[in-house]
Amino acid sequence: MKKIVSLVAAAALTIPAAVFTPSALTNADNPCIQTIYSTDPAPMVYDDTVYVYTGRDEDNASNYVMPDWHCYSSKDMQNWTDHGTMLSWDSFSWGNKNTAWASQCIERNGKFYYYVTLECNNGGGRGIGVAVADSPTGPFKDALGKPLCGPSWEYIDPTVFIDDGQAWLMFGNPSCYYVKLNEDMISTSGGIKKFDMNQSTFGPSKNGSSYIEGPWFYKRNDLYYLVFAAFYGNDGSESIGYSTSSSPTGPWKYGGQVMKAGGCYTNHPGVIDFKGHSYLFYHDASLPGGGSFTRSVCVDEFNYGSDGSIPTISPSKTGPKQLQSLDPYKRVEAETMSFSKGIKTEACSNGGMNIGMIEDGDYIKVSGVDFGSGTDKFTASVSSDSDGGNIELYLDGLNGKKIGTCKVPGTGGWQEWKEVSCDVSGASGEHDLYFKFTGGSSYLLNVDWWKFGDGSEPVTVTTTTSSPVNVTTTTSPTVPETGNYILYSSFESGDDGWEGRAGGSVEVSSKASLAGSKSLYCSGRSEAYQGAAVSVDGKLKAGESYSFSANVMYDTGKDSDTFHLTMQYDLNGETKYTKIATGQPMKGKWVQLANTNFQIPSGAEKIYIYVETDKSTPSFYVDEVKVAKAGTSIAGAEGGQFILGDVNSDGCINSLDMIKARKLLLSQNKDATLEKLADIDRSTAFEVNDLVLIQQYILGKVTTFPDNTPEPPPSDFIYEANKKYVTAPDSPGNSYFDSCSQQGKVTKETYNGIRGSKSLYVYTPYNYDPGKKYNIFYLMHGGNENENTLFFQNDTMIQNMLDHMIMNGELEPLIVVTPTFNGSGSSAQNFYEELRQSVIPFVEGKYSTFAENTTAEGIAASRMHRAYGGFSMGAVSTWAVFKNDLDIVGYFMPLSGDHWDANSPDAKAQDLANAVHKFGLNPNQYFIFAATGTKDMAQPNIGPQIEAMKKLDEFIFTSDFSKGNFYYFEGPGNDHWWAHVRHYVYNALPYFFHESGQ
Structure with a gap:
């Protein structure tokens, strides 16, 4: 029976099956796309995914018949997901039929700009068009209704790159042209210019230079690259070559041949770095039936030379190494x-x-x-x-x-x-x-x-797309539940050894249950950590992994709340706490807290598991608590989680949610809980726009939801006009430097920056939620120290102090980063370069801050939510950051160190004031809280500098940052030691992030 498909689908589905030979193709992974003949690859890295945009050659074509553009994505560089047609030639009213030539897509400020080549239907040649979307997979729409550049017969194959905030568009055959794009990305400035085309700039050829078409422009470290389709004159078809420059506008210096001529006349490069690897995309004729007019996209990995050179790359049939395994237990x-x-x-x-x-x-x-x-x-x-x-x-x-x-x-x-x-x-x-x-x-x-799998594996919720709360799940492969439990509490015949924790009380109740007729009821709670606990000593072994499951329900209080299954244990004489699983049930709904592969720390003693809440204190029910061997998938409550878009609360977002949301919108009887689930953009109102977003999510047109949460009201923080130095609590039994019951997390990260590979540490607060935005503080170590000092040295333990401050309401939850200036040129004073170009883009591209993106504009726009400080040489780096990075940092904390870029106190103060004028800022747009000790060796230098700064209009001295921008105190008797300096952080940090700079 013949299958009926749409005309568009039918056009994409006509390669004869007879041309494939299984024995020849079984182990091939290049071309990486086989369902169509694909051309002109344009890869883009966004979040943790590579998207490659391609053209399409019609099957059995005898000329360049190219009707549309497609998109594919991969997280592992081996398995590619087809996202279908992004645009067609007739998506542009000015386009000519079947002339959908090379393209490239780029993201800026949350929008995706897709630059394409089309022949103009009113004559004159070809044009560069631009379409825009809110998602990398569309839907895209023509932004102008006319070409951005052109018409001209030479205007083809656009490549686009954003360098320090300036976007550049390059294109052309047989010469290469360039033009500046304005910040809106759909208009140009300065006019179209042409590079100097000769053998020294773009390689030897009978035609003057080997450049022919298909440019690919990017920057790596401090070097600009232009990779292009090259015609050397002797190969009969196009190769790939490259040139480099210290400037986007040249002059270019030819670097060599990247790939020799292949089995079709044309080629088109696309080059990216992804997860520490470098890749070249290209097309050839290796798919059965392939040729010059039926091409196919391929990809291979390569390594740059130590001098940044690109080697000559030989096409492979296997493609690049797979970066991560695929989980078959998820859809x-x-x-x-x-x-x-x-x-x-x-x-x-x-x-x-x-x-x-x-x-x-x-x-x-x-x-x-x-x-x-x-x-x-x-x-x-x-x-x-x-x-x-x-x-x-x-x-x-x-x-x-x-x-x-x-x-x-x-x-x-x-x-x-x-x-x-x-x-x-x-x-x-x-x-x-x-x-x-x-x-x-x-x-x-x-x-x-x-x-x-049998369908009982925990459902993974992607918090950035649908849920404002982390739901702890496991990605470990699971085995079916067998009923052989190491611990099982059903509460049908008693409390099974459970007890109230830290003042809470428990009793067996028949008012609610998940299974059977009874559950454990926990009440009398005045603190979030008060809950229901049971000892697992003698049942579970330290150092081994287990599968845990507990089911919880509450029926009073907020419409949704956050619950944790937590482990308490003693280790090396300290009591520690680790979250096993987290969930956000809706009121009246049972929710499973499960983790199929949780490892108990080696050496742990006096081990308990308990159920607690995140911040609030409702009474709650616990039922069907089970512990089994690691990897066991334990059945439990289904759905019940608060997941944006999951209107029917079944644990997934699909057409059933669309139906229910539509009924909710039309209903006269409003349901507050359902409206919160349906308020996809978090605007506090369920509207038609939310219904459209749910539909687009189900259709795969969007993968993330916008956050339109109303701006909070102005801060009511109470400043002290003359803040006095006080020490953080540090007495036995009440020390802010001991472990806290609500521990944040310290994660080691490695990045490849402008000065090579380095490590840093990132502190995320207790119950860190990637769906929320956090202020961020970069805190630098001193001389002869490194990134480990602040979190792992006995006289610092800054993370414990942060935990206590946040838990006790003295500090809003924030992210703290400890980088290193070691290896930064002239050390601390030059770190500002690395901060701007490497550290901030890396950290804030991975963690949730107020930076909407890590473009120069995105970083600058969020500067009032970013602070930088440091001790000793770290303070020297802080003044250097103030001088050079004031446009991207709003708050500064120099501790026991002065400004080294000038000699006298007055010159130091004036040098800093000059930076204010350079960046064009007003006094309410930057804030400094400095400190040292009266016996600190830095005091004779920092003290006079502070006095000189007080004389200048740019620095208004007060700790009431609603009225001024600059403050300094000295710790009585304190010398040059972190054990004192950490108290300065305790005093200063709560004063940050309350001013908007408006």
């Missing part, structure tokens, strides 16, 4: 694959794409699937308007181990979806997974998604 879109034969993709009625046009013998390969300790079930969402067929599952090759066969019946339509399952055996460890499709002579079936 995997069927259009995610590393290779395929005969398979096509099309738009799916459930949103996103599905694979289709499947015939007997067709297959897909998924690389690096980690089955862990194994599973016994496979499930897929399928459809068929024929008699169906079989999905045969193999490991490591079509002739490898067969682990199961899933029979697919007819479902009554090609978009009528049904879930089918089958038993599997022998799948454990990491393997390449093959799906071979067998059956009759017609089209067999479609597949939307697949997964392994």
Whole structure:
């Protein structure tokens, strides 16, 4: 029976299956796209994903017939997910049919700008157009209704890059042109200019230079690169070459040949760095049926030379090494694959794409699937308007181990979806997974998604897209629940040894239960840490891992709340606390707190597990607490979590939520809880816009929701006009430098910056939520110290002090970073360069701060939520940051160190004032809180500088930052030692981040 598809889908699905030869392709992973003939790759790294945008050659074309542009994404550089058509030639009213040539997409300020080549339908040549979207996968819309550049027959193949806030657009054949883009990214300034095209700039050729077309412009370290399709004159087709420069406008210096000529006439490079690796994208004719007019995108990894040079890269059939394994216990879109034969993709009625046009013998390969300790079930969402067929599952090759066969019946339509399952055996460890499709002579079936396991694995909630709270889950492979529990509390016959913790009380209750007729009721709580606890000493062993599950419910108080399953234990004489699992139930709903692979720290003693809340103190119920061997998936309450968009509270966002949200919008009887779930953009009101966002999410058009939370009212923080030095509590039993019951987390991070690879530490506060925005404080060590000093030295332990301050309400939760100036040129004074170019973009690209993005504009716009400080040489670096990075930092904390860029106190003060004028700031747009000790060796230098600063209008001395911007005190008797200096931080930090700079 012939399958009916849309004209657009049909145009993309016509490669004859007969041209594929399984024996020749079984182990191939290049080309990385096989469902269409793809061209002109343009990769873009966004978040933790590579998106590659491509053109498309029509099947069996005898010329350049290119109707549309497509997008694919990968997190591991082997398995690519098809996101379908992004734009077509007729998306542009001024475009000519089938002239969708090379393109590139880039993100700026949360928008995605897609620059494309089209022939103009009113004559004159080709033009560079631009379309805009809110998501990397669209929908994109023509931003201008006309070309941005052109028409001209030479204007093709745009490449775009943003350098220190300035965006550049380059393009052209046979010469390379460049123009500045304005900040709106859809207009230009300064006019279009042409590079000097000669053999020294772009390589030797009979035509003057080897440059021909397809430029790719980027910056790496301090060097600008222009990689391009090159024609040397002797190869008969295009190679790839490159040139470098110290400026975007040249002069360029030819660097050499990147790739020799291949099997088709053209080529087009795309170069990225991703997760510490460097990659070249290109196209060739290696897909069966391929040629100069039927090209296919490939990718290979390479290493730069120590001098930044690019080697000559040989195309491979295997592609790059896989960066991370694929988890088969989560839903995997069927259009995610590393290779395929005969398979096509099309738009799916459930949103996103599905694979289709499947015939007997067709297959897909998924690389690096980690089955862990194994599973016994496979499930897929399928459809068929024929008699169906079989999905045969193999490991490591079509002739490898067969682990199961899933029979697919007819479902009554090609978009009528049904879930089918089958038993599997022998799948454990990491393997390449093959799906071979067998059956009759017609089209067999479609597949939307697949997964392994029995469906009881914990649901992973991506907090940046749908939930404002971290939900602790595990990505470890799980094994079925067997009932062999190490600990099981059902409370049907008593309290099972549970007791009230820290003043809370517990009793068995028959008023509510998840299973059976009873549960444990915890009440009498006045603190969040008061809860229900049980000792697991003698049952669980330190150093070993276990699977934990507890179910909780509350029925009074807020519409939603946050609960933790926590472990308390003694280690080396200290009592410590670690979260096992976290969830956010809605009032009246049971929620499971589960972690299938939690390791008890080695050496732990006196171990308890307990249930507590995050901040509030409602009474609550606990039921069905189970502990089993690691990897066991323990069944528990389903849904019940507060997840934005999950209007029916079943744990996922799908068409059922759309239906319920639509009814809610039309209903006269409003439900406050449901409206909060449906308020996708967090504007505090459920509106039509939220309904549109839910639909776009289900269709795969957006993957993140905007945060339109109303701005908080002006700060009511009470300053002291003449703040006096006080010490942080440090008495036995009440020391801010001892471990806190609400511990933040310290994470070591490594980044590759302008001065090579370095480490830093990031403190995130207790219950850190990536869905929220945090102020950030960069705190620098002193001389002969490093990034470890502030968190791991007995006379600092800054993280404990932060924990206590936040827990006790003295400090708003914030992120604190301890970098190092070691290796920064002339050491501390030059760190400001690395801070701007490497540290801030790395940290704030990974952690949730007020920087909407890490472009120069995004960093500058969030400067009043960013502070920098340091001790001794760290204070020297602080003054240097003030002088050079005042446009990106709003608060400064120099401790026991003066400004070294001038000699006399007056000259030092004036040098800092000059920086204010250089950046054009007003006195209410920067704030300094400095300190030292009366016996500190730095006092004779910092004291006179402070007095000189008081004489200048740029520095208004008071600790009431609503009236001034500059303060300083001295700790009586304190010398040059962190044990004193940490108290300065205790005094100063609460005074930061209350002023808007407006």
